[in-house]
Amino acid sequence: MSATDLVLRFVYPSNPNADFRTVNIHQVIEGSDNTIEMYKFHHPNTGLTTGVTSFQRKNMETQLWENAGQVEWSSNTSGAVYFGVERISIRELRKLKKTSSKSRRFKVNNSEYKWKIAENGTDLICVSDNLTNRGKTIALWTQETLILRVAERAEGFLDRIVVTCFLNLWFKRVGAW
Numbered sequence: 404m405s406a407t408d409l410v411l412r413f414v415y416p417s418n419p420n421a422d423f424r425t426v427n428i429h430q431v432i433e434g435s436d437n438t439i440e441m442y443k444f445h446h447p448n449t450g451l452t453t454g455v456t457s458f459q460r461k462n463m464e465t466q467l468w469e470n471a472g473q474v475e476w477s478s479n480t481s482g483a484v485y486f487g488v489e490r491i492s493i494r495e496l497r498k499l500k501k502t503s504s505k506s507r508r509f510k511v512n513n514s515e516y517k518w519k520i521a522e523n524g525t526d527l528i529c530v531s532d533n534l535t536n537r538g539k540t541i542a543l544w545t546q547e548t549l550i551l552r553v554a555e556r557a558e559g560f561l562d563r564i565v566v567t568c569f570l571n572l573w574f575k576r577v578g579a580w
Contacts, residue, residue: 413549422449
């Protein structure tokens with residue numbers, strides 16, 4: 404990862420009854436105490452395994468929030484994600500290559516990426532799984548600081564990185580990695 408990475412901090416509600424699927428994501432400005440709100444995930448049905456988690460992205464030009472998509476949960480571990488009108492099952496965003504696999508794969512524009520649990524057991528690493536870039540880190544989740552670092556080359560599919568990280572954090576939390 405490098406100095407040109409996009410650094411995102413996940414900010415969970417202070418209310419202990421809030422659902423873990425409700426989170427605001429702020430861009431951390433390097434060398435500053437200021438942050439910029441970028442994403443809002445909201446899951447209103449605390450405690451229910453079903454429901455809809457909506458996510459919005461802030462348009463930096465207009466400073467208005469825009470609907471980016473939603474996760475329709477049919478259970479704690481299944482459902483579908485809508486990126487605008489494109490529907491993808493959660494299973495497709497967390498694919499196993501083999502039944503014994505510890506990584507979870509997803510595709511963007513015919514390129515494959517995978518999230519894996521870091522050696523410390525708490526952090527997550529997202530790497531490219533394409534022949535030309537195999538193993539290159541494109542995102543890194545640090546649990547201790549609640550920071551997601553995204554490589555500049557992955558900003559074109561930032562929504563996918565953020566949402567798949569969000570999903571993988573949820574699955575780890577419910578013990579269903």
